[in-house]
Amino acid sequence: MRAALRDDREGGDFGRGLAVQRRALHALMIRELMTRYGRGNIGFLWLILEPMILCAGVIGLRYLIQAHEEHGVSVVGLLLSGYMPLTLWRHLTNRGAHLPSRSKGILYHRDITLIDMFLMTMALEFIGCTVAFVMNYAALIAINAINPIVDYGLVCGGWLAMGVLAFSISALIAVLTEYHEASERFIQPIQYLILPICGFLFMVDWLPTGVQKIAWYMPMVHCFEMVRAGFYGDSVVTHYDIWYPLAFGGVILAIYFPMIEKTRDRIALS
Amino acid sequence: MTTGRAVRAQSDAVADSLGAAPDIAPRRAIDVIDLVKDFPSEGGGTTRVLDGVSFSVGMGERIALLGRNGAGKSTLIRLLSGLQRPTSGRIHRGLRMSWPLAFAGGFEGELTGSDNIRFIARLYDAPIGETYAYVEDFTELSRHALDMQMKFYSSGMRMRLAFALSLAIRFECLLIDEVILVGDQRFQQKCHDELFQNRKNCAMIVAIHGVDFVKEYCVKALVLRNGRGRVFEDLELACAIYATL
Numbered sequence: 001m002r003a004a005l006r007d008d009r010e011g012g013d014f015g016r017g018l019a020v021q022r023r024a025l026h027a028l029m030i031r032e033l034m035t036r037y038g039r040g041n042i043g044f045l046w047l048i049l050e051p052m053i054l055c056a057g058v059i060g061l062r063y064l065i066q067a068h069e070e071h072g073v074s075v076v077g078l079l080l081s082g083y084m085p086l087t088l089w090r091h092l093t094n095r096g097a098h099l100p101s102r103s104k105g106i107l108y109h110r111d112i113t114l115i116d117m118f119l120m121t122m123a124l125e126f127i128g129c130t131v132a133f134v135m136n137y138a139a140l141i142a143i144n145a146i147n148p149i150v151d152y153g154l155v156c157g158g159w160l161a162m163g164v165l166a167f168s169i170s171a172l173i174a175v176l177t178e179y180h181e182a183s184e185r186f187i188q189p190i191q192y193l194i195l196p197i198c199g200f201l202f203m204v205d206w207l208p209t210g211v212q213k214i215a216w217y218m219p220m221v222h223c224f225e226m227v228r229a230g231f232y233g234d235s236v237v238t239h240y241d242i243w244y245p246l247a248f249g250g251v252i253l254a255i256y257f258p259m260i261e262k263t264r265d266r267i268a269l270s
Numbered sequence: 271m272t273t274g275r276a277v278r279a280q281s282d283a284v285a286d287s288l289g290a291a292p293d294i295a296p297r298r299a300i301d302v303i304d305l306v307k308d309f310p311s312e313g314g315g316t317t318r319v320l321d322g323v324s325f326s327v328g329m330g331e332r333i334a335l336l337g338r339n340g341a342g343k344s345t346l347i348r349l350l351s352g353l354q355r356p357t358s359g360r361i362h363r364g365l366r367m368s369w370p371l372a373f374a375g376g377f378e379g380e381l382t383g384s385d386n387i388r389f390i391a392r393l394y395d396a397p398i399g400e401t402y403a404y405v406e407d408f409t410e411l412s413r414h415a416l417d418m419q420m421k422f423y424s425s426g427m428r429m430r431l432a433f434a435l436s437l438a439i440r441f442e443c444l445l446i447d448e449v450i451l452v453g454d455q456r457f458q459q460k461c462h463d464e465l466f467q468n469r470k471n472c473a474m475i476v477a478i479h480g481v482d483f484v485k486e487y488c489v490k491a492l493v494l495r496n497g498r499g500r501v502f503e504d505l506e507l508a509c510a511i512y513a514t515l
Contacts, residue, residue, distance in 0.1 A: 027392035035380045105375030109393055110352035110367075264354050265309065 024111045028120045036124070048132045051083050052139065059145055077146040080136060081155075081231045082200045085162045085223055088129040089198075092163070093191070095121050096170030097177045097184055100263040107264070114260050118174060122167050133159070150233030158226025161245040165219055168249035171256040178263040199224035205237040212239065219245040298364045299328035300350075300443050300473060305359035307345055319345045322359070323499040325492050327473045329365065329442060333501075334484040335477040336512040337494030343477050346494070347447050350475065365442035365473055373447070374432040379421035383411065383431050386420060387438075394439045401438045408434040408460070430457060437464060443473035481509040 058079050103117040140146045149155055176183040195201075199221035204212055215221050216239070225240035232238075305323040308316040320342045327333045337343045348354045350361060351369050369376070377386050384402070391401040406416065409430040420428065436444070444465070465474075466487060478484065484491055484505055491508035492499050495515055502508035 023395055024393060027389055030392065031378060031381065031385070031389045034385050035378050104353075105377070107353050108351050108369040108373055108376055109390075110369075111393060 020111050021116075024113075024116055025120065028112065028116060029124070032120055032124050037128075048135045051080070051087060051132060051136050054083055055079055055136065055140060055145070074146060076140060077231055078228075080140060080146060081227045082224060084129070084133045084136065085159065085227055086198070086200045087132065088126070088159070088162050089166045089220065090191070091125045091129055092122060092166035092170050093173060093187075095125055096173035097187060099170075099174040100178050100260070101267045104267050107267075114264060115257075118171065118260055122170060126163050126167075130159070146231075149231055151230040154230030155227050156230075157242055158223045158228075158230060158240075161226065161242055161249075162220070162223035164249040165223060165245045168252040168256070171260060172252055175256045175259045175263060178266045194220070197221075203228060203236065204239040219248040297328060298442075299326050299362075300365050300367060300475070301326045301362040302350070303360050303362065305346070305349060305361065306357045307342075307349060307354070308357045319497050320349070320356075320499075321497040323492070323494070323497075324359075325490075325499070325501045327443065327475060329473050330471050331490070332474040332476060332488045334488040334491040334505075334508075335475065335494065336479075336481075336484065336491050336508060337499075338515050341494040341515075342497045342499075343494055344447075346499075347445065347477055350445055363443075366440070367443040368436050368439070368441035368445050370445050370447040371436045372429055372433040373436070374428045377420050377428065377432070380419060382419055383416040383423070383427075386431070387416070387435060390435050390439065396439050401435075404438040405431065405434040408437065408464075410457075426454070433461060437469075441472065443475065444469065446474060446476040446478075448477055448479075481512065484509060 055076060059076055099118060099121065100114050103112075103114060106112055106117070107114070137146075137149070141148060173183075173187060177187075197215070197218055199215070199218065204215050204221060204225055207215060222240040222242065222245045225238045226242060228236065229238035229240065302323060302325050305320050306318065307320040308318050311317040323342070323346065325333060335343050335346060345354075347370060349356050350367070378389075381389070387402050387405050388398055390396075391398045406413070409416075409427075411427060411430060415423075415427065416431075420431075423431070476483075476488065488505060490501055490503045491505055491512075492501050493508055493511055493515075502511070
């Protein structure tokens with residue numbers, strides 16, 4: 001199917017299209033890696049250091065005010081299990097805005113499609129955040145600041161669900177920002193409005209029953225709850241359903257993912 | 271024309287080796303067939319920017335795109351380069367076609383010149399060492415300059431690198447948008463020699479305003495007006511019509 005998209009592939013057989021695809025992704029991957037993490041800038045290091053600074057600050061505060069636990073849960077663990085999925089969410093969704101216009105120059109190389117650019121960007125962000133998560137977890141375990149994860153499967157599940165959700169919203173943002181210039185102005189306010197209700201700062205079980213029912217509709221909440229269920233096991237009560245964020249993301253992707261390639265016509269106008 | 275014969279002889283040879291009748295072998299060319307491009311206009315509706323444009327260019331041929339600003343030249347270049355897709359009609363790229371020559375917009379400023387060379391070589395499946403050597407030689411940029419991040423390049427250096435890179439990949443059809451001559455005089459001469467002597471067997475599609483160039487170097491011209499285009503083999507006539515637009 002990709003071969004057919006590339007009208008210059010004469011007799012565009014599938015095997016040849018696949019080879020072109022592999023080459024384009026390989027070249028782009030190296031280019032993106034070098035741009036963001038290479039050439040003396042420590043972009044990648046910051047990705048790991050940033051959550052560490054937060055955790056270090058909180059550990060410091062904890063000693064100062066001697067508040068070791070919140071609702072019977074360690075504060076540092078709560079932060080790591082909240083802040084890292086939030087980092088994943090932020091990094092993926094932030095890259096979506098105007099991704100097509102920012103790729104304009106490179107699209108003159110016919111073998112590269114907007115889908116390639118989108119997938120590449122998202123894959124690298126996802127990998128970067130995952131590595132940052134693992135490094136931070138390892139560091140906090142090493143200094144004995146948190147207890148080991150109880151259920152790795154649940155942590156991975158919640159992490160992946162958050163990835164899928166952020167990926168889909170990023171596709172939506174990529175399309176909307178190209179079609180409606182003003183939409184970009186809504187992204188940051190909405191991101192801030194989401195912050196207190198996304199599950200980053202609370203666990204569903206702490207909420208009054210009425211509010212719990214509302215929180216249930218927020219797809220991000222399910223991801224945070226899953227990660228925390230993995231972190232704490234049976235010692236806390238969690239409420240989640242992995243299918244809800246996945247289905248939510250799936251529906252958004254089904255609508256907006258195919259539209260990414262169509263934004264080509266918009267980018268030269270702006 | 272000798273080049274045309276040579277190409278035909280070559281394709282005959284290919285056809286013979288495949289055991290097919292020579293006249294069935296397709297002519298290797300860029301064929302643009304009935305190209306239409308609509309853009310969404312303000313307040314709904316669409317504007318037709320290109321309306322049924324057709325032309326063909328084979329090896330050794332140079333076709334000029336003539337037209338006033340707004341006639342659809344830039345849109346045609348964007349469609350040819352693949353940045354945008356036609357609304358209808360098709361572009362059959364039977365030759366390996368370049369991106370717009372000396373186009374520097376695809377460079378990533380955070381990367382060094384060398385990184386960008388390697389990226390292009392990887393993308394177009396060209397040997398990295400050879401590509402690098404060619405660019406280094408053609409641009410006459412020092413290794414130190416090539417290892418600088420491109421955001422620190424002067425526009426002249428960018429142009430040199432862009433030009434050399436588009437020639438380093440062995441394209442059969444070169445897409446040239448206005449900028450034929452870049453850099454200082456010596457570099458201009460070098461580009462000129464490279465294009466019109468060393469690459470005279472390549473097909474070229476040249477968007478240009480200078481009619482002298484058209485008469486000297488092109489075999490035909492596509493005159494564009496309000497999105498409609500007509501191909502003239504009589505270049506005097508094409509230039510005369512262009513002058514009246």
